[in-house]
Amino acid sequence: MGYVIVLVALFALMWLLLIRPQRRRAAEQAQMQDHLRAGEEILTAGGIHGTIKAIEGDIVHVEIAPGTLVRVDRRAVAAAGSAEELDEVEAKPQDGSEPVSPNES
Numbered sequence: 001m002g003y004v005i006v007l008v009a010l011f012a013l014m015w016l017l018l019i020r021p022q023r024r025r026a027a028e029q030a031q032m033q034d035h036l037r038a039g040e041e042i043l044t045a046g047g048i049h050g051t052i053k054a055i056e057g058d059i060v061h062v063e064i065a066p067g068t069l070v071r072v073d074r075r076a077v078a079a080a081g082s083a084e085e086l087d088e089v090e091a092k093p094q095d096g097s098e099p100v101s102p103n104e105s
Contacts, residue, residue, distance in 0.1 A: 049064070
């Protein structure tokens with residue numbers, strides 16, 4: 001009986017520390033992707049910075065250089081906001097550790 005209590009406690013701890021935060025991040029990401037609009041600066045999952053020019057359903061037309069438009073899927077947008085916010089998102093490591101400058105390696 002004691003082992004069952006330990007297993008339940010471990011599952012509850014795993015739920016609180018791993019599963020719940022991941023679901024919250026996924027919901028926030030989906031909400032951000034659903035509320036994209038023309039003129040907004042974005043960062044794609046592939047690391048391309050650009051400005052949204054048009055949205056047609058699940059396809060987003062992004063200007064990555066003057067006169068250069070690319071089509072990306074709405075789900076490929078990793079972040080949206082000002083250029084400073086996007087640079088901050090790109091510089092932050094995904095594993096939660098502190099960023100390391102190139103001179104410190």
